[in-house]
Amino acid sequence: MEEDEAGIHARGVTRSFGPVQALRGLDLTVPYGQVTALVGANGAGKTTLLLILATLLAPDAGEIRVAGYDLRTHPREARAELGWMPDTFGVYDQLTVAEYLQFFADAYGLNPREGGDRVLELLTRVHLVEMWHQPVHVLSRGQKQRLGLARALVHRPKVLLLDEPASGLDPRSRVELRDLVRSLAAEGAAVLISSHILSELEEIADRFVLVDQGATAGEYETSVLRAEARGLWRAHALEEEPLVEALNSREAPYRRQRTGGLDIGPLTEPEAAALLGELVAEGVRIFSYAPVGGALESVYLAMTEDRT
Template identity: 60%
Template sequence: MPEQDPGILAQDVRRRFGAVEAVRGMSLTVPRGEVTALVGPNGAGKTTLLLMLATLLAPDSGHLRVAGLDPATDADAVRARIGWMPDVFGVYDQLTAREYIGFFAEAYRIPAGTARERVAELLELVHLAEFAEQPVHVLSRGQKQRLGLARALVHRPEVLLLDEPASGLDPRSRVELRDLLRAQAREGTAVLVSSHILTELEEVADRVVFVDRGTTVSEHAIGELGTHRRTWRVRALEGDLPAALDRRGVEHGEPTPSGVDVLLESEQAAADLLRDLIADQVRVVSFAPAGNHLESAYLAFTEERR
Protein backbone atom coordinates (compact mmCIF):
# COMPACT_ATOMS: atom_id res chain seq x y z
CA MET A 1 0.00 0.00 0.00
CA PRO A 2 1.42 3.44 -0.88
CA GLU A 3 2.88 5.24 2.07
CA GLN A 4 0.99 8.43 1.20
CA ASP A 5 -2.40 6.74 1.62
CA PRO A 6 -4.16 7.89 4.81
CA GLY A 7 -4.52 5.52 7.73
CA ILE A 8 -8.25 6.30 7.87
CA LEU A 9 -10.59 7.76 5.27
CA ALA A 10 -14.29 8.33 5.89
CA GLN A 11 -16.64 9.98 3.40
CA ASP A 12 -20.31 10.72 4.13
CA VAL A 13 -20.60 7.80 6.58
CA ARG A 14 -24.03 7.18 8.08
CA ARG A 15 -25.34 4.84 10.76
CA ARG A 16 -28.86 4.60 12.16
CA PHE A 17 -30.20 2.85 15.28
CA GLY A 18 -33.93 2.56 14.70
CA ALA A 19 -35.32 6.08 14.51
CA VAL A 20 -32.05 7.66 15.69
CA GLU A 21 -29.46 8.57 13.07
CA ALA A 22 -26.34 8.55 15.27
CA VAL A 23 -23.94 9.30 12.42
CA ARG A 24 -25.39 11.29 9.55
CA GLY A 25 -22.72 12.27 7.11
CA MET A 26 -19.32 12.17 8.83
CA SER A 27 -16.19 12.66 6.75
CA LEU A 28 -12.60 12.76 7.96
CA THR A 29 -9.03 11.87 7.07
CA VAL A 30 -6.45 10.52 9.53
CA PRO A 31 -2.97 10.69 7.96
CA ARG A 32 -0.23 8.25 8.84
CA GLY A 33 2.41 9.65 11.15
CA GLU A 34 0.03 12.13 12.81
CA VAL A 35 -2.29 12.29 15.81
CA THR A 36 -5.81 13.36 14.87
CA ALA A 37 -8.20 14.48 17.63
CA LEU A 38 -11.91 13.72 17.31
CA VAL A 39 -13.74 16.39 19.30
CA GLY A 40 -17.45 16.68 20.03
CA PRO A 41 -20.03 16.56 22.83
CA ASN A 42 -21.68 13.44 24.18
CA GLY A 43 -24.07 12.10 21.56
CA ALA A 44 -22.12 13.60 18.64
CA GLY A 45 -21.48 10.16 17.14
CA LYS A 46 -17.79 9.81 18.01
CA THR A 47 -18.01 6.36 19.59
CA THR A 48 -20.32 5.08 16.85
CA LEU A 49 -17.78 6.16 14.25
CA LEU A 50 -14.95 4.49 16.16
CA LEU A 51 -16.97 1.27 16.44
CA MET A 52 -17.42 1.26 12.67
CA LEU A 53 -13.70 1.83 12.15
CA ALA A 54 -12.98 -1.03 14.57
CA THR A 55 -15.22 -3.40 12.51
CA LEU A 56 -17.73 -3.74 15.36
CA LEU A 57 -20.53 -1.93 13.51
CA ALA A 58 -21.25 -1.72 9.79
CA PRO A 59 -22.13 1.66 8.27
CA ASP A 60 -25.52 2.00 6.58
CA SER A 61 -23.91 3.98 3.78
CA GLY A 62 -20.80 5.94 2.88
CA HIS A 63 -17.18 5.16 2.11
CA LEU A 64 -14.92 3.89 4.90
CA ARG A 65 -11.31 2.71 4.65
CA VAL A 66 -8.86 1.71 7.39
CA ALA A 67 -5.28 1.04 6.26
CA GLY A 68 -6.71 0.95 2.73
CA LEU A 69 -9.25 -1.76 3.59
CA ASP A 70 -13.03 -1.77 4.00
CA PRO A 71 -13.83 -2.67 7.64
CA ALA A 72 -17.25 -3.98 6.63
CA THR A 73 -15.98 -6.48 4.06
CA ASP A 74 -12.36 -7.05 5.17
CA ALA A 75 -12.90 -7.15 8.92
CA ASP A 76 -10.21 -9.73 9.74
CA ALA A 77 -7.57 -7.88 7.73
CA VAL A 78 -8.52 -4.56 9.35
CA ARG A 79 -8.38 -6.06 12.85
CA ALA A 80 -4.86 -7.28 12.17
CA ARG A 81 -3.81 -3.70 11.41
CA ILE A 82 -5.57 -1.69 14.11
CA GLY A 83 -5.06 -1.18 17.81
CA TRP A 84 -8.43 -0.55 19.47
CA MET A 85 -8.90 0.88 22.94
CA PRO A 86 -12.58 1.49 23.76
CA ASP A 87 -13.80 3.79 26.50
CA VAL A 88 -14.93 0.78 28.56
CA PHE A 89 -13.28 -2.58 28.05
CA GLY A 90 -13.48 -5.88 29.85
CA VAL A 91 -10.51 -7.42 31.59
CA TYR A 92 -9.83 -10.95 32.77
CA ASP A 93 -9.54 -10.25 36.47
CA GLN A 94 -7.79 -13.44 37.50
CA LEU A 95 -4.97 -13.12 34.98
CA THR A 96 -1.85 -11.24 35.96
CA ALA A 97 -0.95 -8.13 34.00
CA ARG A 98 1.76 -10.11 32.19
CA GLU A 99 -0.63 -12.96 31.37
CA TYR A 100 -3.26 -10.49 30.16
CA ILE A 101 -0.97 -8.90 27.58
CA GLY A 102 0.46 -12.32 26.73
CA PHE A 103 -3.04 -13.63 26.01
CA PHE A 104 -3.58 -10.95 23.37
CA ALA A 105 -0.12 -11.48 21.93
CA GLU A 106 -1.09 -15.13 21.43
CA ALA A 107 -4.42 -14.09 19.91
CA TYR A 108 -2.49 -12.10 17.32
CA ARG A 109 -0.33 -15.19 16.69
CA ILE A 110 2.89 -13.51 17.76
CA PRO A 111 5.58 -16.22 18.18
CA ALA A 112 6.16 -17.15 21.83
CA GLY A 113 9.73 -15.86 22.07
CA THR A 114 8.87 -12.56 20.42
CA ALA A 115 5.73 -12.26 22.52
CA ARG A 116 7.63 -12.54 25.81
CA GLU A 117 9.93 -9.72 24.78
CA ARG A 118 7.02 -7.61 23.51
CA VAL A 119 5.00 -8.08 26.72
CA ALA A 120 7.96 -7.03 28.87
CA GLU A 121 8.58 -4.04 26.63
CA LEU A 122 4.95 -2.90 26.82
CA LEU A 123 4.71 -3.28 30.60
CA GLU A 124 7.73 -1.01 30.88
CA LEU A 125 6.29 1.40 28.33
CA VAL A 126 3.02 1.90 30.27
CA HIS A 127 4.78 1.83 33.66
CA LEU A 128 3.20 -1.39 34.89
CA ALA A 129 6.32 -3.55 35.14
CA GLU A 130 6.13 -3.60 38.94
CA PHE A 131 2.59 -4.99 38.67
CA ALA A 132 3.49 -7.65 36.09
CA GLU A 133 2.72 -10.56 38.41
CA GLN A 134 -0.28 -8.95 40.11
CA PRO A 135 -3.82 -10.02 39.15
CA VAL A 136 -5.64 -7.47 37.02
CA HIS A 137 -8.39 -7.00 39.60
CA VAL A 138 -6.00 -5.27 42.04
CA LEU A 139 -5.16 -2.52 39.52
CA SER A 140 -6.72 0.91 39.80
CA ARG A 141 -8.91 2.32 37.02
CA GLY A 142 -6.01 4.37 35.70
CA GLN A 143 -3.70 1.36 35.74
CA LYS A 144 -6.30 -0.67 33.85
CA GLN A 145 -6.47 2.12 31.28
CA ARG A 146 -2.72 1.82 30.78
CA LEU A 147 -3.05 -1.96 30.54
CA GLY A 148 -5.69 -1.50 27.84
CA LEU A 149 -3.34 0.76 25.92
CA ALA A 150 -0.61 -1.89 26.11
CA ARG A 151 -3.11 -4.43 24.80
CA ALA A 152 -3.90 -2.16 21.84
CA LEU A 153 -0.21 -1.84 20.97
CA VAL A 154 0.81 -5.49 21.34
CA HIS A 155 0.90 -6.27 17.59
CA ARG A 156 2.43 -2.94 16.47
CA PRO A 157 -0.67 -1.68 14.64
CA GLU A 158 -0.67 0.63 11.63
CA VAL A 159 -3.73 2.46 12.94
CA LEU A 160 -4.53 3.27 16.57
CA LEU A 161 -8.12 4.01 17.67
CA LEU A 162 -8.51 5.41 21.18
CA ASP A 163 -11.85 6.33 22.77
CA GLU A 164 -11.36 8.50 25.88
CA PRO A 165 -7.92 7.03 26.68
CA ALA A 166 -7.17 9.57 29.43
CA SER A 167 -10.24 8.61 31.47
CA GLY A 168 -9.13 7.75 35.00
CA LEU A 169 -5.52 8.79 34.47
CA ASP A 170 -3.72 11.03 36.94
CA PRO A 171 -1.86 14.12 35.61
CA ARG A 172 1.50 12.34 35.35
CA SER A 173 -0.06 9.42 33.48
CA ARG A 174 -1.71 11.86 31.06
CA VAL A 175 1.67 13.38 30.27
CA GLU A 176 3.07 9.90 29.70
CA LEU A 177 0.11 9.07 27.43
CA ARG A 178 0.77 12.22 25.42
CA ASP A 179 4.43 11.29 24.97
CA LEU A 180 3.54 7.73 24.02
CA LEU A 181 1.05 8.83 21.34
CA ARG A 182 3.56 11.29 19.90
CA ALA A 183 6.11 8.45 19.75
CA GLN A 184 3.61 6.23 17.93
CA ALA A 185 2.98 8.96 15.37
CA ARG A 186 6.72 9.41 14.80
CA GLU A 187 6.90 5.70 13.93
CA GLY A 188 4.31 6.24 11.18
CA THR A 189 1.17 5.11 12.99
CA ALA A 190 -2.11 6.84 12.15
CA VAL A 191 -3.58 7.79 15.53
CA LEU A 192 -7.22 8.80 16.04
CA VAL A 193 -8.07 9.80 19.61
CA SER A 194 -11.44 10.89 20.96
CA SER A 195 -11.53 12.69 24.28
CA HIS A 196 -13.34 15.35 26.31
CA ILE A 197 -10.06 16.49 27.91
CA LEU A 198 -9.29 19.20 25.38
CA THR A 199 -6.16 20.50 27.09
CA GLU A 200 -4.43 17.16 26.63
CA LEU A 201 -5.67 16.83 23.06
CA GLU A 202 -4.30 20.24 22.10
CA GLU A 203 -0.88 19.23 23.40
CA VAL A 204 -0.77 15.88 21.58
CA ALA A 205 -2.69 16.37 18.33
CA ASP A 206 -1.46 17.49 14.91
CA ARG A 207 -4.96 17.80 13.53
CA VAL A 208 -8.51 18.09 14.87
CA VAL A 209 -11.88 17.04 13.50
CA PHE A 210 -14.87 18.75 15.11
CA VAL A 211 -18.12 16.75 15.07
CA ASP A 212 -21.57 17.61 16.32
CA ARG A 213 -24.99 15.92 16.05
CA GLY A 214 -23.64 13.11 13.92
CA THR A 215 -21.91 15.24 11.30
CA THR A 216 -18.47 16.67 10.70
CA VAL A 217 -18.32 20.40 11.44
CA SER A 218 -14.77 21.03 10.21
CA GLU A 219 -11.21 19.67 10.01
CA HIS A 220 -8.12 21.74 10.85
CA ALA A 221 -4.42 21.56 11.53
CA ILE A 222 -3.88 22.55 15.17
CA GLY A 223 -1.80 25.53 14.02
CA GLU A 224 -4.83 26.96 12.17
CA LEU A 225 -6.94 27.40 15.30
CA GLY A 226 -5.72 30.86 16.31
CA THR A 227 -7.84 32.75 13.78
CA HIS A 228 -11.21 32.90 15.55
CA ARG A 229 -12.90 34.80 18.33
CA ARG A 230 -12.01 33.58 21.77
CA THR A 231 -12.50 34.48 25.41
CA TRP A 232 -9.79 36.21 27.42
CA ARG A 233 -9.88 36.74 31.19
CA VAL A 234 -8.79 40.07 32.64
CA ARG A 235 -8.20 40.80 36.32
CA ALA A 236 -7.37 44.21 37.76
CA LEU A 237 -6.42 45.46 41.21
CA GLU A 238 -7.64 49.03 40.73
CA GLY A 239 -9.74 50.98 38.28
CA ASP A 240 -13.25 50.41 36.96
CA LEU A 241 -12.55 47.55 34.56
CA PRO A 242 -16.17 46.99 33.35
CA ALA A 243 -16.61 50.70 32.70
CA ALA A 244 -13.36 50.86 30.74
CA LEU A 245 -14.48 47.88 28.65
CA ASP A 246 -17.88 49.48 28.02
CA ARG A 247 -16.27 52.73 26.85
CA ARG A 248 -14.35 50.81 24.24
CA GLY A 249 -17.30 48.69 23.13
CA VAL A 250 -15.74 45.40 24.26
CA GLU A 251 -18.16 42.53 24.81
CA HIS A 252 -17.67 41.16 28.34
CA GLY A 253 -19.26 39.12 31.10
CA GLU A 254 -20.05 39.99 34.69
CA PRO A 255 -17.12 40.51 37.10
CA THR A 256 -16.15 37.47 39.18
CA PRO A 257 -13.38 36.94 41.77
CA SER A 258 -11.20 35.51 38.99
CA GLY A 259 -11.73 38.51 36.71
CA VAL A 260 -13.85 39.60 33.75
CA ASP A 261 -14.21 37.51 30.59
CA VAL A 262 -13.98 39.45 27.32
CA LEU A 263 -14.59 38.22 23.77
CA LEU A 264 -11.91 39.30 21.30
CA GLU A 265 -11.28 38.72 17.59
CA SER A 266 -7.54 38.05 17.69
CA GLU A 267 -4.32 38.21 19.67
CA GLN A 268 -3.71 41.63 18.12
CA ALA A 269 -7.05 42.82 19.54
CA ALA A 270 -6.01 41.47 22.95
CA ALA A 271 -2.69 43.35 22.81
CA ASP A 272 -4.48 46.57 21.82
CA LEU A 273 -7.00 46.20 24.64
CA LEU A 274 -4.30 45.65 27.24
CA ARG A 275 -2.52 48.80 26.04
CA ASP A 276 -5.77 50.79 26.23
CA LEU A 277 -6.68 49.55 29.72
CA ILE A 278 -3.29 50.59 31.05
CA ALA A 279 -3.76 54.01 29.43
CA ASP A 280 -7.12 54.24 31.25
CA GLN A 281 -5.30 53.73 34.58
CA VAL A 282 -6.72 50.24 35.08
CA ARG A 283 -4.10 48.28 37.01
CA VAL A 284 -4.20 44.95 35.17
CA VAL A 285 -2.54 42.06 37.01
CA SER A 286 -3.52 39.22 34.66
CA PHE A 287 -4.64 39.04 31.05
CA ALA A 288 -4.72 35.60 29.45
CA PRO A 289 -6.87 33.29 27.31
CA ALA A 290 -9.63 31.52 29.20
CA GLY A 291 -9.36 27.82 28.36
CA ASN A 292 -7.32 26.66 25.36
CA HIS A 293 -7.33 27.10 21.58
CA LEU A 294 -9.00 23.76 20.98
CA GLU A 295 -11.87 24.47 23.36
CA SER A 296 -12.36 28.01 22.05
CA ALA A 297 -12.22 26.85 18.45
CA TYR A 298 -14.76 24.12 19.06
CA LEU A 299 -17.19 26.56 20.68
CA ALA A 300 -16.69 29.02 17.83
CA PHE A 301 -17.19 26.46 15.04
CA THR A 302 -20.30 24.94 16.59
CA GLU A 303 -21.92 28.16 17.86
CA GLU A 304 -23.97 28.66 14.69
CA ARG A 305 -25.39 25.13 14.97
CA ARG A 306 -26.98 25.75 18.39
Protein backbone atom coordinates in the same frame (compact mmCIF):
# COMPACT_ATOMS: atom_id res chain seq x y z
CA MET B 1 -0.65 5.13 -4.36
CA GLU B 2 -4.00 6.59 -3.50
CA GLU B 3 -4.93 4.01 -0.83
CA ASP B 4 -1.81 4.83 1.13
CA GLU B 5 -2.51 8.52 1.43
CA ALA B 6 -4.02 8.30 4.92
CA GLY B 7 -4.36 5.86 7.80
CA ILE B 8 -8.13 6.16 7.69
CA HIS B 9 -10.26 7.25 4.79
CA ALA B 10 -14.03 7.08 5.39
CA ARG B 11 -16.80 8.43 3.20
CA GLY B 12 -20.56 8.45 3.69
CA VAL B 13 -20.63 6.15 6.70
CA THR B 14 -24.15 5.43 7.97
CA ARG B 15 -25.37 3.23 10.79
CA SER B 16 -28.75 2.92 12.51
CA PHE B 17 -29.80 1.11 15.65
CA GLY B 18 -33.50 0.48 15.03
CA PRO B 19 -35.06 3.93 14.73
CA VAL B 20 -31.91 5.72 15.96
CA GLN B 21 -29.67 7.02 13.18
CA ALA B 22 -26.32 7.08 14.95
CA LEU B 23 -24.29 7.95 11.82
CA ARG B 24 -25.72 9.79 8.84
CA GLY B 25 -23.13 10.01 6.10
CA LEU B 26 -20.00 10.77 8.08
CA ASP B 27 -16.73 11.64 6.28
CA LEU B 28 -13.34 11.36 7.93
CA THR B 29 -9.66 11.38 6.99
CA VAL B 30 -6.93 10.55 9.49
CA PRO B 31 -3.44 11.23 8.10
CA TYR B 32 -0.30 9.34 9.13
CA GLY B 33 2.06 11.11 11.48
CA GLN B 34 -0.67 13.20 13.05
CA VAL B 35 -3.17 13.08 15.88
CA THR B 36 -6.76 13.71 14.84
CA ALA B 37 -9.33 14.43 17.54
CA LEU B 38 -12.96 13.42 17.30
CA VAL B 39 -15.09 15.93 19.17
CA GLY B 40 -18.83 15.95 19.70
CA ALA B 41 -21.65 15.90 22.23
CA ASN B 42 -22.81 12.79 24.08
CA GLY B 43 -24.57 10.59 21.55
CA ALA B 44 -23.00 12.32 18.52
CA GLY B 45 -21.81 8.97 17.18
CA LYS B 46 -18.11 8.91 18.10
CA THR B 47 -18.04 5.47 19.72
CA THR B 48 -20.22 4.04 16.94
CA LEU B 49 -17.73 5.33 14.36
CA LEU B 50 -14.72 4.01 16.28
CA LEU B 51 -16.34 0.56 16.61
CA ILE B 52 -16.94 0.50 12.86
CA LEU B 53 -13.35 1.54 12.13
CA ALA B 54 -12.12 -1.17 14.50
CA THR B 55 -14.16 -3.71 12.45
CA LEU B 56 -16.25 -4.56 15.51
CA LEU B 57 -19.49 -3.18 14.10
CA ALA B 58 -20.69 -3.25 10.49
CA PRO B 59 -21.80 0.01 8.87
CA ASP B 60 -25.07 0.11 6.92
CA ALA B 61 -23.33 1.97 4.10
CA GLY B 62 -20.15 3.85 3.33
CA GLU B 63 -16.68 3.40 1.98
CA ILE B 64 -13.91 2.86 4.54
CA ARG B 65 -10.21 2.15 4.13
CA VAL B 66 -7.95 1.55 7.10
CA ALA B 67 -4.20 1.42 6.38
CA GLY B 68 -5.16 1.19 2.72
CA TYR B 69 -7.41 -1.85 3.15
CA ASP B 70 -11.09 -1.76 2.26
CA LEU B 71 -12.96 -2.91 5.37
CA ARG B 72 -15.57 -4.77 3.29
CA THR B 73 -13.10 -6.89 1.34
CA HIS B 74 -9.98 -6.97 3.59
CA PRO B 75 -11.07 -6.70 7.25
CA ARG B 76 -8.37 -9.10 8.49
CA GLU B 77 -5.54 -7.15 6.90
CA ALA B 78 -6.97 -3.93 8.29
CA ARG B 79 -7.28 -5.44 11.76
CA ALA B 80 -3.62 -6.44 11.72
CA GLU B 81 -2.66 -2.79 11.21
CA LEU B 82 -4.93 -1.16 13.76
CA GLY B 83 -4.83 -0.79 17.51
CA TRP B 84 -8.03 -0.22 19.42
CA MET B 85 -8.58 1.10 22.92
CA PRO B 86 -12.26 0.91 23.93
CA ASP B 87 -13.95 3.34 26.31
CA THR B 88 -14.79 0.48 28.67
CA PHE B 89 -12.46 -2.30 29.59
CA GLY B 90 -13.53 -5.92 29.02
CA VAL B 91 -13.38 -8.38 31.90
CA TYR B 92 -10.68 -11.03 31.90
CA ASP B 93 -10.74 -11.71 35.62
CA GLN B 94 -8.71 -14.87 35.65
CA LEU B 95 -5.65 -13.48 33.86
CA THR B 96 -2.75 -11.61 35.39
CA VAL B 97 -1.62 -8.34 33.85
CA ALA B 98 1.30 -9.99 32.04
CA GLU B 99 -0.80 -12.95 30.87
CA TYR B 100 -3.39 -10.55 29.54
CA LEU B 101 -0.89 -8.75 27.33
CA GLN B 102 0.80 -12.01 26.37
CA PHE B 103 -2.60 -13.31 25.25
CA PHE B 104 -2.90 -10.41 22.82
CA ALA B 105 0.71 -10.74 21.68
CA ASP B 106 -0.05 -14.40 20.82
CA ALA B 107 -3.32 -13.46 19.14
CA TYR B 108 -1.45 -11.01 16.91
CA GLY B 109 1.03 -13.70 15.97
CA LEU B 110 4.16 -12.39 17.69
CA ASN B 111 6.56 -15.27 18.41
CA PRO B 112 6.89 -16.13 22.15
CA ARG B 113 10.33 -14.51 22.61
CA GLU B 114 9.36 -11.34 20.76
CA GLY B 115 5.99 -11.29 22.56
CA GLY B 116 7.65 -11.56 25.98
CA ASP B 117 9.99 -8.67 25.25
CA ARG B 118 7.14 -6.60 23.91
CA VAL B 119 4.99 -7.25 27.01
CA LEU B 120 7.79 -6.08 29.30
CA GLU B 121 8.49 -3.03 27.14
CA LEU B 122 4.83 -2.00 27.14
CA LEU B 123 4.32 -2.59 30.87
CA THR B 124 7.30 -0.32 31.45
CA ARG B 125 5.93 2.29 29.07
CA VAL B 126 2.56 2.46 30.88
CA HIS B 127 4.10 2.06 34.37
CA LEU B 128 2.52 -1.26 35.28
CA VAL B 129 5.66 -3.38 35.60
CA GLU B 130 5.21 -3.81 39.34
CA MET B 131 1.66 -5.06 38.76
CA TRP B 132 2.65 -7.76 36.25
CA HIS B 133 1.63 -10.71 38.45
CA GLN B 134 -1.62 -9.17 39.74
CA PRO B 135 -4.97 -10.39 38.41
CA VAL B 136 -6.42 -7.83 36.01
CA HIS B 137 -9.51 -7.33 38.17
CA VAL B 138 -7.56 -5.83 41.08
CA LEU B 139 -6.33 -2.93 38.94
CA SER B 140 -7.82 0.49 39.55
CA ARG B 141 -9.81 2.16 36.81
CA GLY B 142 -6.87 4.26 35.67
CA GLN B 143 -4.53 1.26 35.74
CA LYS B 144 -7.01 -0.67 33.60
CA GLN B 145 -7.07 2.24 31.15
CA ARG B 146 -3.28 2.09 30.93
CA LEU B 147 -3.34 -1.66 30.43
CA GLY B 148 -5.93 -1.13 27.69
CA LEU B 149 -3.56 1.29 26.00
CA ALA B 150 -0.68 -1.19 26.23
CA ARG B 151 -2.92 -3.84 24.70
CA ALA B 152 -3.77 -1.54 21.77
CA LEU B 153 -0.04 -1.14 21.06
CA VAL B 154 1.08 -4.78 21.29
CA HIS B 155 1.47 -5.33 17.53
CA ARG B 156 2.89 -1.88 16.70
CA PRO B 157 -0.19 -0.73 14.79
CA LYS B 158 0.03 1.93 12.09
CA VAL B 159 -3.44 3.17 12.92
CA LEU B 160 -4.52 3.83 16.49
CA LEU B 161 -8.12 4.28 17.65
CA LEU B 162 -8.55 5.62 21.18
CA ASP B 163 -12.02 6.14 22.69
CA GLU B 164 -11.76 8.57 25.63
CA PRO B 165 -8.37 7.24 26.72
CA ALA B 166 -7.86 9.93 29.37
CA SER B 167 -11.01 9.19 31.34
CA GLY B 168 -10.14 7.91 34.79
CA LEU B 169 -6.48 8.86 34.56
CA ASP B 170 -4.77 10.89 37.27
CA PRO B 171 -2.97 14.11 36.24
CA ARG B 172 0.44 12.50 35.85
CA SER B 173 -0.97 9.62 33.78
CA ARG B 174 -2.73 12.15 31.55
CA VAL B 175 0.49 13.97 30.84
CA GLU B 176 2.19 10.63 30.15
CA LEU B 177 -0.65 9.57 27.86
CA ARG B 178 -0.28 12.82 25.98
CA ASP B 179 3.46 12.33 25.55
CA LEU B 180 2.98 8.71 24.49
CA VAL B 181 0.33 9.59 21.91
CA ARG B 182 2.48 12.40 20.53
CA SER B 183 5.51 10.13 20.24
CA LEU B 184 3.48 7.44 18.43
CA ALA B 185 2.35 10.05 15.90
CA ALA B 186 5.93 11.28 15.57
CA GLU B 187 6.92 7.67 14.78
CA GLY B 188 4.43 7.81 11.89
CA ALA B 189 1.17 6.38 13.27
CA ALA B 190 -2.22 7.73 12.29
CA VAL B 191 -3.97 8.42 15.61
CA LEU B 192 -7.70 9.04 16.07
CA ILE B 193 -8.73 10.02 19.58
CA SER B 194 -12.08 10.93 21.09
CA SER B 195 -12.38 12.92 24.27
CA HIS B 196 -14.47 15.51 26.02
CA ILE B 197 -11.57 17.27 27.67
CA LEU B 198 -11.09 19.97 25.07
CA SER B 199 -8.23 21.82 26.71
CA GLU B 200 -6.29 18.57 26.82
CA LEU B 201 -7.04 17.65 23.23
CA GLU B 202 -5.79 21.02 22.13
CA GLU B 203 -2.34 20.05 23.34
CA ILE B 204 -2.40 16.59 21.75
CA ALA B 205 -4.20 17.00 18.46
CA ASP B 206 -2.94 18.40 15.15
CA ARG B 207 -6.46 18.38 13.72
CA PHE B 208 -10.03 18.33 14.96
CA VAL B 209 -13.08 16.74 13.43
CA LEU B 210 -16.34 17.96 14.90
CA VAL B 211 -19.14 15.39 14.84
CA ASP B 212 -22.72 16.57 15.21
CA GLN B 213 -25.64 14.13 15.17
CA GLY B 214 -23.80 11.49 13.19
CA ALA B 215 -22.27 13.72 10.52
CA THR B 216 -19.06 15.69 10.11
CA ALA B 217 -19.76 19.29 11.12
CA GLY B 218 -16.29 20.68 10.51
CA GLU B 219 -12.57 19.93 10.26
CA TYR B 220 -9.93 22.23 11.65
CA GLU B 221 -6.19 22.44 11.96
CA THR B 222 -5.32 23.19 15.59
CA SER B 223 -2.90 25.98 14.63
CA VAL B 224 -5.52 27.68 12.43
CA LEU B 225 -8.15 27.25 15.11
CA ARG B 226 -5.88 28.88 17.67
CA ALA B 227 -5.22 31.87 15.45
CA GLU B 228 -8.86 32.36 14.42
CA ALA B 229 -10.78 31.48 17.55
CA ARG B 230 -12.10 34.35 19.62
CA GLY B 231 -11.88 33.86 23.34
CA LEU B 232 -11.71 35.77 26.59
CA TRP B 233 -8.39 36.91 28.05
CA ARG B 234 -8.05 37.28 31.78
CA ALA B 235 -5.87 40.23 32.77
CA HIS B 236 -4.55 41.14 36.19
CA ALA B 237 -2.87 44.51 36.78
CA LEU B 238 -1.11 45.80 39.88
CA GLU B 239 -3.56 48.74 39.81
CA GLU B 240 -6.91 48.01 38.24
CA GLU B 241 -8.03 51.60 37.59
CA PRO B 242 -5.58 52.41 34.76
CA LEU B 243 -6.49 49.09 33.11
CA VAL B 244 -10.22 49.84 33.29
CA GLU B 245 -9.66 53.36 31.92
CA ALA B 246 -7.56 52.09 29.02
CA LEU B 247 -10.21 49.50 28.12
CA ASN B 248 -13.06 52.03 28.39
CA SER B 249 -11.24 54.49 26.15
CA ARG B 250 -11.04 51.81 23.44
CA GLU B 251 -14.58 50.56 24.05
CA ALA B 252 -13.04 47.12 24.49
CA PRO B 253 -15.58 44.73 26.03
CA TYR B 254 -14.62 43.33 29.44
CA ARG B 255 -16.16 41.85 32.55
CA ARG B 256 -14.92 41.99 36.12
CA GLN B 257 -14.21 38.58 37.62
CA ARG B 258 -15.34 37.70 41.13
CA THR B 259 -12.03 36.02 41.79
CA GLY B 260 -10.14 39.14 40.68
CA GLY B 261 -8.97 40.29 37.27
CA LEU B 262 -10.83 41.35 34.15
CA ASP B 263 -12.02 39.10 31.33
CA ILE B 264 -11.41 41.00 28.10
CA GLY B 265 -12.84 40.08 24.73
CA PRO B 266 -13.74 37.97 22.85
CA LEU B 267 -10.48 38.54 21.00
CA THR B 268 -8.34 36.49 18.62
CA GLU B 269 -4.72 35.77 19.56
CA PRO B 270 -3.35 38.53 17.30
CA GLU B 271 -5.90 41.02 18.68
CA ALA B 272 -5.06 40.03 22.24
CA ALA B 273 -1.37 40.44 21.55
CA ALA B 274 -1.85 43.89 19.99
CA LEU B 275 -3.99 45.04 22.92
CA LEU B 276 -1.47 43.83 25.48
CA GLY B 277 1.30 45.70 23.69
CA GLU B 278 -0.70 48.94 23.77
CA LEU B 279 -1.69 48.58 27.41
CA VAL B 280 1.87 47.99 28.53
CA ALA B 281 3.09 50.89 26.36
CA GLU B 282 0.60 53.13 28.15
CA GLY B 283 2.07 52.15 31.48
CA VAL B 284 -0.63 49.75 32.71
CA ARG B 285 1.25 47.37 35.00
CA ILE B 286 -0.13 43.99 33.86
CA PHE B 287 1.39 41.01 35.62
CA SER B 288 -0.81 38.25 34.22
CA TYR B 289 -2.62 37.87 30.89
CA ALA B 290 -3.90 34.50 29.71
CA PRO B 291 -6.69 32.93 27.64
CA VAL B 292 -9.73 31.73 29.59
CA GLY B 293 -10.42 28.17 28.46
CA GLY B 294 -8.92 27.15 25.13
CA ALA B 295 -9.42 28.01 21.49
CA LEU B 296 -11.13 24.72 20.87
CA GLU B 297 -13.48 25.22 23.78
CA SER B 298 -14.63 28.61 22.49
CA VAL B 299 -15.17 27.28 18.95
CA TYR B 300 -17.01 24.26 20.27
CA LEU B 301 -19.24 26.32 22.55
CA ALA B 302 -20.01 28.77 19.75
CA MET B 303 -20.95 25.95 17.37
CA THR B 304 -23.20 24.18 19.84
CA GLU B 305 -24.75 27.36 21.26
CA ASP B 306 -28.18 27.06 19.66
CA ARG B 307 -28.70 23.55 20.98
CA THR B 308 -32.03 23.26 22.79
